[in-house]
Amino acid sequence: MRLVILGGGESGVGTAILGKKKGYEVFVSDFGKIKGNYKEVLIINGISWEEEKHTEELILNADVVMKSPGIPDKSPIVKKLQERGIPVISEIEFAAPFTKATIIGITGSNGKTTTTMLTHHLLKSAGLNVGLGGNIGKSFAWQIADNKYDSYVLELSSFQLDGINDFKPHIAIITNISPDHLDRYEYKYENYIDSKFRITMNQTEDDYLIYDADDEAICNWFKTHTTKAKLIPFSLTKIFSEGAYIKNNKMEIKISQEEFTMDTEHIALEGKHNMKNAMAATSVAKLMQIRKATIRESLSNFQGVEHRLEKVLKIQNVQYINDSKATNVNATFFALDSMNTPTVWIVGGVDKGNDYNELMSLVREKVKAIICLGVDNKKIIDVFGNVVDMMIEVDNMNDAVRMAQRLTEKGDSVLLSPACASFDLFENYEDRGNQFKQAVKNL
Known part of the structure; x- marks a missing residue:
């Protein structure tokens, strides 16, 4: 099986390492320059690569192509691959079948990094053997090649979700949706919204979708679409029998007959949007059966994300x-x-x-x-x-x-x-x- 990888950055090199380990014939092609540290990794692992060009005869003979999220679908090489019916997938799609770990996938226009980091912090503080990847940190594929985590918290961009066919997280979060990256979606907001909801398209009745019930785009999508996943909404204004909400300056979470409450003033993150991020992350912690005391402590000592307020x-x-x-x-x-x-x-x-x-x-x-x-x-x-x-x-x-x-x-x-x-x-x-x-x- 020939695996061709477009883009020699973190996700590309990570996929190359995993592909090689799983017996693929691997070739990495980057239209720009590949950074020195990534080149070294490719050379040490005996993986062939090229930079500043895409040589068609070395690419169009692929059985499967992993495209890095930064490369648009309309780039000439991607179009040629699609015309030949060669599958073009994302790193997440390629890597997921090689792990049995529980996957928590988080997407949204804003708040996804904070929610991902906070969710990881909650699970790690509870002693879980948990990896952090996707759009941040070390490549998901690379971690599967090198580590044996029991669960992963993945930040997923719409570009990564565009490249999935079978990928499904056990727990999915959509933090919110607002117009972004419309240049990649023919300037159609509905295309971008559909892209975010791909996170739940393969979920079953045994899986969960946590979402912002105050978000207009999300609520509108539910009017005309369905998912098999169990729904867990969160809101600053509404109250649920199953879900997360704020009432009398307390964050309250009710999931499968269990309740969790915490005074919002003890949550380290500030601002209304961060209350939402905290509700989403805490919902995951509850689903993963983390003890209440651990959740409270983790929410009160979380440091926040660099470059975000x-x-x-x-x-x-x-x-x-x-x-x-x-x-x-x-x-x-x-x-x-x-x-x-x-x-x-x-x-x-x-x-x-x-x-x-x-x-x-x-x-x-x-x-x-x-x-x-x-x-x-x-x-x-x-x-x-x-x-x-x-x-x-x-x-x-x-x-x-x-x-x-x-x-x-x-x-x-x-x-x-x-x-x-x-x-x-x-x-x-x-x-x-x-x-x-x-x-x-x-x-």
């Missing part, structure tokens, strides 16, 4: 907050919503078809100045130009942070929450967040 430093009584992970409008909505001081907002990057009007009321209420950090800021300036007193364009992070410092007074906050992808000026959102933190430390 991360408090960097307070300088001259001004709080600098790194929310570089906010790569869409909905994520920035949560960030602005959680601000309770006058805010200088650093925004901009590669626009993915954003509608900034959704932020209008929050910007009027909370933002005193906007710093545009992107190659093309026209859309942001058009929407907010008349709303804030001060609008400034910069083209690097040091200028953005220095300018922000000039515009603040004691008691203000500086919030990096770009609402955009980072690829115009940075390698990725981590690079953008790290540059922000460094620039703040240099003030």
